[in-house]
Amino acid sequence: MKHKIGVYICHCGGNISDYVDVKRVAEEMAKIEGVEISVDTIFACADSSQKQIANDIKEKGIDGIVVASCSPKLHYPTFSSVAEHAGLNKYNYVHANIREQCSWAHSDNKPKATEKAIQIVKAAIARVKESEALETIEVDSQKIIAVIGAGVAGMRAADELADLGIKVYLIEREFFVGGRIAQLDYLCSTTETGKELVTRLYEKIMDNPNITLFTGAEVIEKKGSIGNFNLKVKITPRYIKNKCKKDELLKAIEVCPVEVLDEFNFGITKRKAIYKNFPSEYPQIPTIDSKNCTRCGECEKVCSSIDFSQKEEVLDLSVGSILVATGFDPYTPKENEFGWGIDNVVTLPQFRRIINMCDDKLVYNGKKIKHIAYIYCVGSRQVDGENKYCSRYCCTATLYTSILTKNKYKDVQSYHFTRGIRTYGKQEIVYDKSSRQGDIFLQSYEDEPPMIEQKKGKTIVKINDILTNKMELEVEADLVVLVTGIEPRKDTNISEVLKIPKGRDKFYNEIHMKLRPVETVIDGVTIAGACQGPKNIMESMNSALSAAAKSYSIVNKGKLNLPPIIAVVNKETCTWCNKCLDACPYDAISKISENGKDIAFVNESVCKGCGMCLPVCESDSLELLGYTNHEIENMIKALVD
Amino acid sequence: MTVVNQNLPKILVFSTEKISDPAIDMAGLLKLHYPPKVYTIVVPCSSAIKPKWILKAFEDGFDGVFIAADGTDCPYGESCVEKTSALVQNTQDKMKTKGIEPAKLRMAAICSVCSEAFVKQMKTFTEYLVNQQ
Numbered sequence: 023m024k025h026k027i028g029v030y031i032c033h034c035g036g037n038i039s040d041y042v043d044v045k046r047v048a049e050e051m052a053k054i055e056g057v058e059i060s061v062d063t064i065f066a067c068a069d070s071s072q073k074q075i076a077n078d079i080k081e082k083g084i085d086g087i088v089v090a091s092c093s094p095k096l097h098y099p100t101f102s103s104v105a106e107h108a109g110l111n112k113y114n115y116v117h118a119n120i121r122e123q124c125s126w127a128h129s130d131n132k133p134k135a136t137e138k139a140i141q142i143v144k145a146a147i148a149r150v151k152e153s154e155a156l157e158t159i160e161v162d163s164q165k166i167i168a169v170i171g172a173g174v175a176g177m178r179a180a181d182e183l184a185d186l187g188i189k190v191y192l193i194e195r196e197f198f199v200g201g202r203i204a205q206l207d208y209l210c211s212t213t214e215t216g217k218e219l220v221t222r223l224y225e226k227i228m229d230n231p232n233i234t235l236f237t238g239a240e241v242i243e244k245k246g247s248i249g250n251f252n253l254k255v256k257i258t259p260r261y262i263k264n265k266c267k268k269d270e271l272l273k274a275i276e277v278c279p280v281e282v283l284d285e286f287n288f289g290i291t292k293r294k295a296i297y298k299n300f301p302s303e304y305p306q307i308p309t310i311d312s313k314n315c316t317r318c319g320e321c322e323k324v325c326s327s328i329d330f331s332q333k334e335e336v337l338d339l340s341v342g343s344i345l346v347a348t349g350f351d352p353y354t355p356k357e358n359e360f361g362w363g364i365d366n367v368v369t370l371p372q373f374r375r376i377i378n379m380c381d382d383k384l385v386y387n388g389k390k391i392k393h394i395a396y397i398y399c400v401g402s403r404q405v406d407g408e409n410k411y412c413s414r415y416c417c418t419a420t421l422y423t424s425i426l427t428k429n430k431y432k433d434v435q436s437y438h439f440t441r442g443i444r445t446y447g448k449q450e451i452v453y454d455k456s457s458r459q460g461d462i463f464l465q466s467y468e469d470e471p472p473m474i475e476q477k478k479g480k481t482i483v484k485i486n487d488i489l490t491n492k493m494e495l496e497v498e499a500d501l502v503v504l505v506t507g508i509e510p511r512k513d514t515n516i517s518e519v520l521k522i523p524k525g526r527d528k529f530y531n532e533i534h535m536k537l538r539p540v541e542t543v544i545d546g547v548t549i550a551g552a553c554q555g556p557k558n559i560m561e562s563m564n565s566a567l568s569a570a571a572k573s574y575s576i577v578n579k580g581k582l583n584l585p586p587i588i589a590v591v592n593k594e595t596c597t598w599c600n601k602c603l604d605a606c607p608y609d610a611i612s613k614i615s616e617n618g619k620d621i622a623f624v625n626e627s628v629c630k631g632c633g634m635c636l637p638v639c640e641s642d643s644l645e646l647l648g649y650t651n652h653e654i655e656n657m658i659k660a661l662v663d
Numbered sequence: 664m665t666v667v668n669q670n671l672p673k674i675l676v677f678s679t680e681k682i683s684d685p686a687i688d689m690a691g692l693l694k695l696h697y698p699p700k701v702y703t704i705v706v707p708c709s710s711a712i713k714p715k716w717i718l719k720a721f722e723d724g725f726d727g728v729f730i731a732a733d734g735t736d737c738p739y740g741e742s743c744v745e746k747t748s749a750l751v752q753n754t755q756d757k758m759k760t761k762g763i764e765p766a767k768l769r770m771a772a773i774c775s776v777c778s779e780a781f782v783k784q785m786k787t788f789t790e791y792l793v794n795q796q
């Protein structure tokens with residue numbers, strides 16, 4: 023029983039104290055028997071507060087602490103280590119969640135939020151009183167990491183991990199690697215093209231024996247937990263032999279009678295059912311798209327490398343950590359949104375493919391293009407739609423595209439219909455350059471966006487321009503480019519399988535935006551690149567490398583220290599009835615004989631602490647450390663008292 | 664819902680560390696409000712809840728107990744579904760013999776992103792318990 027308890031109530035800036043009267047909570051707690059100190063603090067996680075807690079433990083002989091602040095998912099490790107460093111066993115620290123589960127959840131009802139906070143902290147005190155000092159348990163961890171998605175983020179993370187000596191399974195859903203940048207040629211802010219970047223990364227990956235790349239591969243099931251995940255990965259075959267004859271394959275593509283819209287070119291061209299997106303694409307083997315292939319057999323007649331006997335496979339992979347880098351989709355405009363549906367209205371990703379395909383003259387739909395109107399913030403910063411966020415990449419990418427276009431075709435004139443340019447950091451240079459080449463900038467507020475209309479076969483863009491004090495201006499455009507923002511990847515079941523929480527913007531959510539930006543609440547699963555939110559390549563790399571470091575730190579020792587939350591048997595009362603053995607999913611329980619009596623025995627290194635054995639025991643002879651009858655029952659009492 | 668705060672029933676929620684508790688956290692993050700007399704105790708897995716804890720909650724003054732179960736997402740395996748149902752059944756039998764209405768113990772699977780489902784459960788359960796009062 024603890025009788026010198028320290029209680030710390032956090033304001034969290036105002037996140038808690040705006041709704042909960044934290045001073046009152048601290049005062050109420052001070053009245054409880056056994057509470058030595060009870061104070062409120064602006065930020066419990068701040069250095070100075072941590073020092074104060076440590077000092078209280080050392081100097082005032084505090085034997086148990088309660089920190090009432092945000093969700094324990096964020097700062098449980100912080101305060102555990104404060105306790106440990108000050109010489110207190112970390113299991114004598116109990117966390118009370120009064121932000122996510124109190125101040126925020128009841129921000130509509132301040133008096134009740136304060137009352138609830140009082141009960142929550144009381145319960146935490148009741149629990150810490152009963153808490154025991156426990157030691158962590160060591161378990162083996164697989165020294166293998168699964169990286170999901172082979173875009174720039176995934177490839178770079180895999181490369182880094184493999185260099186650190188970790189085995190990597192790189193799992194890509196498409197048949198080719200590179201993700202979105204393979205679809206781009208020149209990239210801002212260097213002269214290196216997307217294809218060159220992909221080639222460099224691909225070659226490094228292929229050279230490294232630690233990496234196994236799976237294409238046409240999707241994770242369909244996840245079991246287990248940090249250190250020991252078991253994944254089922256479905257592999258769809260290419261239907262082409264590994265050692266293939268290149269010239270025969272080219273013929274096979276030629277004779278294939280099936281034509282479908284080419285997603286690689288965002289639907290502005292067509293491709294065959296047997297295809298490769300561009301000549302130097304990796305891996306350099308074409309694939310047969312089984313959804314559209316009619317099995318007519320024409321390709322088999324001209325090519326000996328076709329192999330329809332290949333079967334779908336499901337692989338079982340064991341890994342210690344999972345790094346998710348599944349990227350983004352460009353926003354698809356709704357019908358009529360900024361003229362979408364008119365034949366000379368395209369999206370920025372489509373326009374990048376058009377530039378790539380037009381050598382010396384810029385021509386689209388048989389018409390020469392001279393005047394280009396770019397409409398910004400399509401699918402981003404929406405007033406009515408759901409995408410409230412800024413997609414970050416697009417201002418820079420558009421201005422850069424305008425510079426590329428001018429360099430390549432000389433006689434084009436660009437008009438930018440913006441909502442204020444956001445070329446942050448070094449990207450400001452791109453803005454400067456496009457201004458100097460004679461681009462014209464117009465700007466609207468969010469409530470009065472530019473209008474696109476067709477008049478006598480001409481496409482007119484109109485705006486009430488705020489840069490010229492709301493003059494009504496119009497531009498006759500040969501091509502309208504909708505600067506579409508980005509959204510998380512669609513049609514992916516990976517979020518279902520891994521259950522990573524998503525934020526308000528539907529991108530994957532990190533535990534803490536500032537302090538734990540690549541970890542998720544699913545222990546052992548990290549996130550990188552644009553699946554987490556809009557990012558340019560450099561930002562994607564930053565997060566890829568930090569996610570790699572985080573995943574590495576989980577597996578690198580081959581051992582993990584896990585909480586000592588295991589089941590223990592009361593030898594006195596146990597009368598061996600078999601039920602716990604049946605309930606245990608891990609075979610951690612066996613029957614032993616002690617002093618002439620059969621009783622249950624729990625194997626510590628096998629027990630995972632799920633507690634499934636507890637409710638089945640009729641003599642109540644099993645307890646889970648950290649969740650003992652005393653702890654739980656005292657909490658229940660304190661919550662209603 | 665037109666419930667006067669004073670008479671709000673007290674609900675004890677057993678949530679699970681990896682699955683349903685993150686959903687409850689996210690409900691807060693998204694400021695999806697629910698009745699303020701809902702209190703949570705976190706356990707590793709929903710099939711670890713002892714019937715005697717639930718009975719104790721009623722004895723001590725809770726009006727309802729809700730198990731925010733792991734469902735098929737349980738990190739400890741699928742058997743969780745069946746085991747959680749079994750303990751609910753077992754507890755409800757015991758509640759009957761003690762004269763407690765079995766419907767005052769509810770269970771639903773709340774996945775790690777099912778914040779809205781959680782909030783809805785809390786609202787309907789509160790409403791049910793208010794009508795019982």
Ligand SMILES: Cc1cc2nc3c(=O)[nH]c(=O)nc-3n(C[C@H](O)[C@H](O)[C@H](O)COP(=O)(O)OP(=O)(O)OC[C@H]3O[C@@H](n4cnc5c(N)ncnc54)[C@H](O)[C@@H]3O)c2cc1C
Pocket residue numbers: 170171172173174175176193194195196199200201202203206208209210211239240241347348349350351352370371374415419422511514515516550551552553557558559560562
């Ligand atoms: C038009 C345009 C221009 C741009 N220009 C620039 C520029 O000039 N400079 C710059 O820095 N940035 C630019 N960007 C941004 C850049 O494209 C991104 O930063 C980058 O692509 C993010 O990489 P990623 O690996 O996170 O995602 P992605 O490139 O989207 O790659 C994700 C990969 O994961 C795979 N995947 C998805 N789901 C699954 C699944 N369930 N299982 C397995 N695999 C899966 C995908 O097939 C893909 O290969 C531009 C973006 C656009 C749209």
